[in-house]
Amino acid sequence: MKHMDTERNIVHWWKSPWAIASLTLLLGLLISVKIALIDCENQLSADRSRATSELATVRARLEAVVNSVFSATSGLVNVINHQGGISPELFNSLAAQAIKAHPHISNIALAPGNTITMVYPLTGNEQTLGLRYETLPEQYKSVKQAMETGRPVLAGPLRLVQGGKGFILRAPIHTQREAAANGAPRYWGVASIVASIDAILDAGGVRSASDLEIVLRRNDDSGQPEAVIWGSEAVFSRQPVSMQITIPGGEWRLAAVRKGGWPPVTACGSPIFYAGLFNSLLLAGLAWTLASRHHRIRSENRQLLLEIRERVRAEEQLRLSQQKYLNIFHMVPDMIGITRMSDGKLIEVNAGFEAWTGWKSAEVLGRSTLELGLWDAETRARAIAIVKKNGRLENFDFALVTRSGEKRNAVMYLTPIEVDGEECLYFMAHDITELKQAQLNIENERSRLRILLQTIPALVWMKDTAGIYQACNSRFERFFGARESEIIGKTDYDFVDSELADFFRKNDRKAISAGQPTINEEWVTYADDGHRELLETIKTPVHDAEGRMIGVLGIARDITEQRQAEDELKNERLRFKNLVDSVDGIVWEADAGTFTFTYVSRQAERLLGYPAEEWCRPGFWKRHLHPDDGDWAPAYCAERAARLEDHTFEYRFIAQDGRTVWLQDIVTVVGEEGQPRWLRGIMVDTTGKKMEEAEKHKLEAQLRQAQKMEAIGR
Numbered sequence: 001m002k003h004m005d006t007e008r009n010i011v012h013w014w015k016s017p018w019a020i021a022s023l024t025l026l027l028g029l030l031i032s033v034k035i036a037l038i039d040c041e042n043q044l045s046a047d048r049s050r051a052t053s054e055l056a057t058v059r060a061r062l063e064a065v066v067n068s069v070f071s072a073t074s075g076l077v078n079v080i081n082h083q084g085g086i087s088p089e090l091f092n093s094l095a096a097q098a099i100k101a102h103p104h105i106s107n108i109a110l111a112p113g114n115t116i117t118m119v120y121p122l123t124g125n126e127q128t129l130g131l132r133y134e135t136l137p138e139q140y141k142s143v144k145q146a147m148e149t150g151r152p153v154l155a156g157p158l159r160l161v162q163g164g165k166g167f168i169l170r171a172p173i174h175t176q177r178e179a180a181a182n183g184a185p186r187y188w189g190v191a192s193i194v195a196s197i198d199a200i201l202d203a204g205g206v207r208s209a210s211d212l213e214i215v216l217r218r219n220d221d222s223g224q225p226e227a228v229i230w231g232s233e234a235v236f237s238r239q240p241v242s243m244q245i246t247i248p249g250g251e252w253r254l255a256a257v258r259k260g261g262w263p264p265v266t267a268c269g270s271p272i273f274y275a276g277l278f279n280s281l282l283l284a285g286l287a288w289t290l291a292s293r294h295h296r297i298r299s300e301n302r303q304l305l306l307e308i309r310e311r312v313r314a315e316e317q318l319r320l321s322q323q324k325y326l327n328i329f330h331m332v333p334d335m336i337g338i339t340r341m342s343d344g345k346l347i348e349v350n351a352g353f354e355a356w357t358g359w360k361s362a363e364v365l366g367r368s369t370l371e372l373g374l375w376d377a378e379t380r381a382r383a384i385a386i387v388k389k390n391g392r393l394e395n396f397d398f399a400l401v402t403r404s405g406e407k408r409n410a411v412m413y414l415t416p417i418e419v420d421g422e423e424c425l426y427f428m429a430h431d432i433t434e435l436k437q438a439q440l441n442i443e444n445e446r447s448r449l450r451i452l453l454q455t456i457p458a459l460v461w462m463k464d465t466a467g468i469y470q471a472c473n474s475r476f477e478r479f480f481g482a483r484e485s486e487i488i489g490k491t492d493y494d495f496v497d498s499e500l501a502d503f504f505r506k507n508d509r510k511a512i513s514a515g516q517p518t519i520n521e522e523w524v525t526y527a528d529d530g531h532r533e534l535l536e537t538i539k540t541p542v543h544d545a546e547g548r549m550i551g552v553l554g555i556a557r558d559i560t561e562q563r564q565a566e567d568e569l570k571n572e573r574l575r576f577k578n579l580v581d582s583v584d585g586i587v588w589e590a591d592a593g594t595f596t597f598t599y600v601s602r603q604a605e606r607l608l609g610y611p612a613e614e615w616c617r618p619g620f621w622k623r624h625l626h627p628d629d630g631d632w633a634p635a636y637c638a639e640r641a642a643r644l645e646d647h648t649f650e651y652r653f654i655a656q657d658g659r660t661v662w663l664q665d666i667v668t669v670v671g672e673e674g675q676p677r678w679l680r681g682i683m684v685d686t687t688g689k690k691m692e693e694a695e696k697h698k699l700e701a702q703l704r705q706a707q708k709m710e711a712i713g714r
Contacts, residue, residue, distance in 0.1 A: 017292045021285065028280025039272045043263055052241045054212055055256045059243045062204030062216075062254070066154060066167075066247050068102055073152070073171040073191045076110070078666060080188060082585065082684050084175045086110070088118060095120035104199035106166060112189035114143060133190075139168065143190055146170040152248040157197050157229060167200055169193040169248060176648075176664070201230055212256040215240075219251050308366045311347070335400075335410075335429040340422060341387075344368040344380060347419060356431065358403035373401050387414050387425070400429065409436040459535070459556040462542070465512065465549055467491045467505055481527025495527070508552045511539035521559070534560045586683035588615075592641050592669065592676035595621050595634065607685055609656030626652030626660060641669050641676040650686060662687040 075094050080086050095108040099120070109119040114133045119125045133140045142155035149172075156167035170192055174185035201207050206214055207230075215231030235255055236242075239262065242255035335356045337349035345368045349361050357364075359372060370377055379398050386393045393414035400410045412429045459479060461472040469487050477483055480495040492501035503522070511518045517540040525532050535556040544550050586608075587601040600615045614620060622634055629651040640647040648666045655661050667681040 017289075024283050025280050028283055031280075035272050047258055047263060048241055051212060051256055051258055054209060055214070055241055055243060055254060058205045058209055058212075058214065058256075059245055059254050062200075062206060063245050063247075065104065065200055065203045066245070073098070073108070073169065073193055074668070076108075076191055077171055077173050078682060080110075080173050080191075081175050081185070082664070082666065082682065084188070085112075086118075091118050092120050098193075102195075104195050104203050106194045106196050106199075109192045109194070110189065111143075111192065114140075114189060116192075142168065142170045146172040146190060147187060150174070154248045154250065160194065166197055167195045169195070197229075206230060206254075209256070211259060213259050214254065214256045217253045217255070219253055225253065304366055311366065332428075334431075335427075337427055338417070338419065339369060339425050339427065341384065341416065341425050342423070344370055346372075347424060356400070356402065356408070356429075372403075375400065383412070383414060387416060391416070397432075400431075409433045457557070459554070461554045462551055463508065463554070464551040467508060470551060478528045479524060479526050500524075507537070507539055511552055512541050512549065515541060517541075522556075532560075533558045534563055585685075588681060588683065590621070590679045592679050594618065595637070595679070597621065598678075604683075607655075607683075608653065608661060624654050626654060628652070637667065637679070640667070641679060644669050644671045644674075644676060660687075661685060662690045 075098070076086065076091065079090065079094070091110060098108060099105045107119055107121060107125050109116050109125075109128060111117065111131075111133065116128050116131045119128050133143045139155070139158055142153045142158075146153040152169055152171040154167060154169050157165040158168055160166055170190050172190055173188045175188045176185055198207075201216070206216060213232070213235055215233065215235040216229040217225055217233075217236075218227060218229055219225055229252070235257055238257045240255040240257045242253060245252040245254055332350060333352050333355075335350070335353045337353050338347040339345060340347065345366055346364050349359075349364060353364075354360055357372075357374065364372055369375060370380065375398055383393055383396055383398070386396070393412065396412045396414070398410060398412060400408045402408060409432050410429045411432050412427060415426045417424050417426045456473065457475065459473070459476040461476050462470040464470055468489060468491055472484050472487055474484075477487070480487055482495065487495075492504045496504075507518065507520050517538050519536065519538050522535055522537060523532060524535055536559045537554060537556040540553045540555075541549060542551050542553050586604045587599075588597055588604070589599040590597045596618050597615045597620065600612050602612070604615055605611050610620075610624075622630065625633055633649065633651040636649055637647070646668050648664065650662060650664045653661050653663050662685070664684045664686045665681055666684070667679055669676050670678040670680060
C-alpha cells in the first residue's frame with residue numbers, strides 16, 4: 001500500500017507544475033551552454049579571420065614597398081647594361097628621381113668591380129666612396145650572392161658604414177660591352193640601394209596596425225627562421241596568423257596576434273549564455289504559471305460554456321427581432337462589434353471583424369478583447385475613461401493586433417449601449433495602416449533628401465523661373481555667407497555683384513532654353529572665409545508632374561585641385577618625355593598580345609626614319625623586320641613574354657631608306673593577373689658593332705688562307 005502511494009506521488013509530481021518547470025529550465029540551460037560555446041568559437045574564428053585580413057593588407061603593402069626598391073634600380077641597370085658605364089651626371093639624375101619616387105630610400109650607390117665610385121646623395125655618405133665590399137664580410141655576403149645568382153638580393157638589417165642600420169638591395173649589373181669569350185655578358189659591378197628600416201616598416205603599415213601585435217622575421221635559403229627584424233619573438237608561440245613575404249633573394253615571415261590575445265572559448269564568455277539562462281528562467285516560470293492555471297481555466301471554461309449557451313439562446317431571440325439591423329451590421333467592411341463594458345467580452349462581431357483580425361466569430365464570442373490580444377489593457381482603460389467622461393469616443397488612434405501577431409493602425413468609435421439590461425459598448429474601427437505608412441514614407445523621404453542635401457560636399461540650390469531661391473544646402477550657405485532662411489525668397493543680386501549675378505542668370509536661362517542639363521565652369525569667392533574655388537556647375541530645368549517649368553536645380557562641385565593636378569600631370573609628362581628622348585636608343589612600349597606600339601621616343605625617327613605615328617599602326621614591327629628574322633624574332637619574343645621573362649635579343653630591321661639596321665632589343669615584360677600585358681624596352685643600334693665583327697672575321701679568314709698558301713709553298 002505504501003509502495004502504491006509512493007508511485008502515485010511520483011506520478012503526481014511529474015504532472016505537477018514544478019516538474020514541468022524543472023524540465024524546462026534544465027533543457028534551456030543545456031541549449032544555452034551549447035549555443036554559447038558555438039558563439040565563442042565563431043567569435044574566435046571571426047577574430048582570426050579579421051586578423052588574417054588585416055595582416056594580408058599589411059603583407060601586400062610591405063611586399064609592394066620592398067619590390068618598389070628593386071624597381072628603382074631598373075633604369076640604372078639598363079643604362080649601364082647597354083652603355084657599359086654611366087656618367088656621374090646621368091647617375092645623379094636617375095638616382096634623384098628614384099629617391100623622389102620612393103621616399104623610404106636613403107641613398108643609391110654604384111660599385112664597378114665591387115668598389116663604390118658613385119653615391120647619391122653624396123652629403124653624409126662621403127666615407128663610402130672607394131669602399132671595397134670584400135673588406136666588409138657582413139655586407140659582402142649579399143653582394144656575393146647577387147653575383148652568383150645574377151639576381152637582386154635584399155639584405156638586412158645591416159650595419160651601415162655611414163652609421164645606423166638599414167635594408168640594402170644588391171642589384172648585379174652585367175654589360176654587353178667587352179663581353180666574355182663565350183659571348184656571355186660581363187659582370188660590371190653592383191648597384192646598392194639603402195632603405196631606412198623604419199621607413200620601410202612605416203610604408204608597409206607594420207608599425208601602424210593598432211589592433212595587431214606584429215612580428216617580422218627573416219628566413220634563410222632553406223626556409224628556416226633567422227633573426228627577428230621587428231617585433232617580439234614570443235608572438236610565434238601564441239598561435240598567430242602568419243604569411244610569407246617573398247623578397248629579392250629570400251623570404252620574410254610576417255605573423256600577428258590580436259592585442260590582448262585571442263578570446264577564450266568558454267560558455268561564460270558569451271552574452272548568449274546569460275540571455276539563454278534568463279530566457280530559461282522565464283520559460284520555466286511561464287510553464288509553472290500555465291500548469292497552475294490549468295485546473296482553474298478548466299473550471300472557468302465550464303462556467304463560460306454555460307454562459308455562452310444562455311447567451312446564444314438570448315441572441316437568437318434578439319436576432320429574430322433585429323434581422324434588418326444585422327444585415328447592415330455584417331455588410332459594413334469596417335470592424336464592428338459589441339462588447340461588455342465591464343470585462344470587454346465580445347457579444348457580437350461582423351464579417352469585417354473576421355476579415356481584419358483573422359478570428360472567426362465562433363472563436364471570439366464570450367472572450368474578452370484583452371484575452372484575444374487585440375489591444376493592451378492600458379489602451380482599453382484610456383478609451384473607457386474617455387467614454388465615461390464624454391459619453392462617447394471618436395477618432396481614437398490605437399494599435400490593433402491581429403491573430404497572426406501583425407500590428408495594424410486603426411481609428412475607433414465607441415458608443416455606450418444597453419443589451420439585456422447590461423451596460424455594453426458598440427464599437428466601429430477603421431483601418432488606417434496604409435494611410436499611416438504613406439505618411440511615414442513621405443516624412444522619411446523628406447528627411448533622407450534633406451540629410452543628403454546637407455551632407456553632400458557639392459553646392460546644391462533651387463531657384464524658380466524668376467531666379468528667386470527656393471532652397472539650398474549648408475555648403476551653399478558658406479558661399480553667400482548667410483543661412484538658408486536668409487537666402488530663400490532672394491536673388492543673386494542680393495548677395496553678389498551685378499556682373500557675377502548676370503553671369504549666373506545667363507546660365508539659368510541657358511538651361512531653361514535648352515530644356516536639358518547644361519555645364520559651365522566658374523571661379524567664385526566664398527563669403528564666409530574669402531577663399532576661391534573653381535566650380536563645375538550643372539544646371540538642370542525642373543518640371544512639375546504636369547510638365548510645367550517650375551525652376552532650375554543647380555549642383556556645383558569644387559574642381560580646383562583636379563585642375564591643378566591636371567596641369568602638374570601635363571608638366572610631368574613633358575619632363576619625362578624630354579628625358580626619354582635624350583636616351584641614345586629607342587625607348588618604346590607595346591601591347592604584349594599584338595606587338596602594337598603604344599609609345600616610341602623621338603630617337604625612332606632619327607635612327608630608322610619612320611615617324612612615331614607609323615610605329616603605332618598595327619603590325620608595323622613585324623612588317624619591317626628583315627625577311628630572315630620575320631619568323632623567329634616575333635616567336636621568340638612571344639614565347640618569353642608568355643613566361644613573363646625579361647629578355648634581350650638582336651635582329652635586323654629595314655629602315656625607311658632601305659638600309660638594314662642591326663638592333664639589340666632589351667625587353668621588360670609587365671604582367672597583370674599572371675598574364676603578359678605590356679612590353680617595354682630600349683632598341684640600341686648595333687650595326688657598327690656587327691660590321692666590325694664581320695670585318696674581323698673577314699681578316700681572320702684572309703689570314704688563315706695566307707697561312708695555308710705559305711705552307712703549300714714550303
